[in-house]
Amino acid sequence: MRSLCCVWLGCVWAVSAQEVVFRSEVALVRVDAQVIHGERVVTGLTKTDFVVLDNDQPQPVLYFNDEAEPLDLVLVLDTSGSMRTSIQQVSSSASQALAHLRSGDRVAVTKFSLRATEVLSFTEDFKRVSSAIEEICQRPFRGGTNIHGALKHAAKLLQGQPRGPRRRAVLLISDGLSAKFSSQQSVLEALWEADAVVHALLVNGPGKGMRVLMGVLSPAAELNKVNVPKLADATGGDVMRAEHAGDGFREMMERIRRRYSLHYALPAAAAPGEHTVKVELTGEAKERYKGARIKARKGYVHRPSKS
Helix, strand or coil: CCCCCCEECCCEEEEECCEEEEECCCCEEEEEEEEEECCEECCCCCHHHEEEEECCEEECCCEEEECCCCEEEEEEEECCCCCHHHHHHHHHCHHHHHCCCCCCCEEEEEEECCCEEEEEEEECCHHHHHHHHHHHHCCCCCCCCCHHHHHHHHHHHHHCCCCCCCEEEEEEEECCCCECCCCHHHHHHHHHHHCCEEEEEEECCCCHHHHHHHCCCCHHHHHCECCHHHHHHHCCCCEEEECCHHHHHHHHHHHHHCCEEEEEECCCCCCCEEEEEEEEECHHHHHHCCCCEEEECCEEEECCCCC
16 A cells, blocks of 8 residues: 655745744645664765655755754553553653653653553653653553554544644554554554654564464454554654563664654645655765665645635
C-alpha cells in the first residue's frame, strides 16, 4: 500500500535563517526524512543534499530544517498484561531518554490495553512526563491489546493541536501482539490527517508457549495481526526491536529528534487525489554516503478546499 501524507493548506513560509513567517495563499507539502548509512543516522546534511520529486517532477525545497524545529510527541504505552516489566524499564530510563528533547518540545502520554486513555496532555515539563510514566507503573496491567485504537487515539490528540511549524510524532511502546480492531487503511488515514510520523519500540512479549495459548501463532491469528512495521513505514517512521525497553526508549528518543524537515509548495494546478513523493540524495551526497537509505513518506492526498 502506498503511503500518503497531508498537505498543510493555507500558508507559505518566508524563511530567513531559522525564522519562519506565515502568510496566506499557498499550500505546503511537508516531508520528514531520516538518512541511514549502515547502522548510523546521518546528521549534518543541508538542503542542497536533497532532491524532492512530486509525481516524478523535481520541486524546489522552500524550507529545510535539521532538528531545530519544535516537536509534538505522543507517547503510547502498552499496559496489557505482558508489558509491566517493559514499562517499568521505560520509567527507569525516562529522564535520560527525555533529555534528548529540546526547549519548546511538547509531550503527551497515553496508555492502552483494549482502550486508550490520555494520562497527560501536552506539556513542556518533562518531569511531569516522567511522573506520568511512573504513575502508570503503579496501576494494574491487564487485558488485551488494541494497537489500532491506540494509534487512532494518538492521531486525534494531535489533530486537536493548532497547526504550526512543529513536527508531529507518535512513539508506540508495545510487544506488538495485537489483533486488527479496524482496517489498516482507516488507521493510516487518521495518522495522515494528523500529519503524524509513527515510531515503534517493539519489546519481547511472552514466550512461544504462551503465544501459542494466546492463538498468536495460529495461521488465522497471524493473518489478523497488526503489522506495526508496515504502519510505521507508511508514515515514514522507524521501528526498533529491543531486549531491554529502557535502552530502546533512550535510543528511539534520540532517533526521533534527528530528522530533517523538507517543505515545498503544492505544484500549480495540482490534480485532486493521490500524489507520489520521493526524497533522494543528490549525486554528490550519494557518493559521500554510498548505499544510504532514506526513511520518508511516499506521497500525499490533495483535497482542494471548496473555497
